Amino acid sequence: MNPIIAANWKMNLTIDQGLVLIDEILDSSPPDNFDIIFFPSSISLNSVSIKLKDSGYSVGVQNIHHENSGAFTGEVSAKMVKDLDVKYAIIGHSERRQYFLETDSQVNAKINNTIIAGLCPVVCIGETLEQREAGETSDILKKQLMSACNNIDRKLDKFIVAYEPVWAIGTGKSASLEQVQDTHKFIDSILKTLFDGNIPILYGGSVNAENASEMYDIKNVDGFLIGGASLESNSFCQIIKNITKNTKRSL
Ligand code: PGA
Numbered sequence: 001m002n003p004i005i006a007a008n009w010k011m012n013l014t015i016d017q018g019l020v021l022i023d024e025i026l027d028s029s030p031p032d033n034f035d036i037i038f039f040p041s042s043i044s045l046n047s048v049s050i051k052l053k054d055s056g057y058s059v060g061v062q063n064i065h066h067e068n069s070g071a072f073t074g075e076v077s078a079k080m081v082k083d084l085d086v087k088y089a090i091i092g093h094s095e096r097r098q099y100f101l102e103t104d105s106q107v108n109a110k111i112n113n114t115i116i117a118g119l120c121p122v123v124c125i126g127e128t129l130e131q132r133e134a135g136e137t138s139d140i141l142k143k144q145l146m147s148a149c150n151n152i153d154r155k156l157d158k159f160i161v162a163y164e165p166v167w168a169i170g171t172g173k174s175a176s177l178e179q180v181q182d183t184h185k186f187i188d189s190i191l192k193t194l195f196d197g198n199i200p201i202l203y204g205g206s207v208n209a210e211n212a213s214e215m216y217d218i219k220n221v222d223g224f225l226i227g228g229a230s231l232e233s234n235s236f237c238q239i240i241k242n243i244t245k246n247t248k249r250s251l
Pocket of ligand 1: 008164168169170171172204205206207225226227228229
């Protein structure tokens, strides 16, 4: 499996800024054996998609509504973005859960709709600091995962999970190698009960060039969901370079 490098731009970069960033990244000729996915804001999807045509890299949407159409002011659906050659959708990011009060059942509905539209969901799960300190991490992750995968065909192979501890997002304090190892192993054991095939697990939360190359050596770390470090070509390309150089895994 190629390493999956997902750039979550969140509510950053104008259309022009995003296109300049992609030009810089493409100019640095990242290796072919990486699955690189850009998640720009919804208004940039079309331009980014056109820019990436035939580049081998993909575009994803940061959020979708769980219905295909209707009176939902301000929302976009999976069916709509599919027309823009969007292949992935981040679902259940902790910022959506925290600031937009998305529930586990809404996350499940969005995942179902994403799959019906033919997109691959990138499903985010993660515990808060309080939950980790209270020893609840496994329970929380299991609950989020079981609920997210409710009614999902176990033969599905277009499905990605991103483990993003809430306390590590945008804080500069990533999870330790040991925490990532234990947690990804646990998530993989749950996924094995839910799916027949091998579901990739990304790590997200203050990923940088240094910790990415160390973490990629860990079993069950199949790539990264990168926020801050994806907004600048040097930091983003350095992550890819370091994974290529340092990994003990054969790429
Ligand atoms: P970060 O964000 O890399 O800035 O911590 C990751 C994410 O929220 O996906």
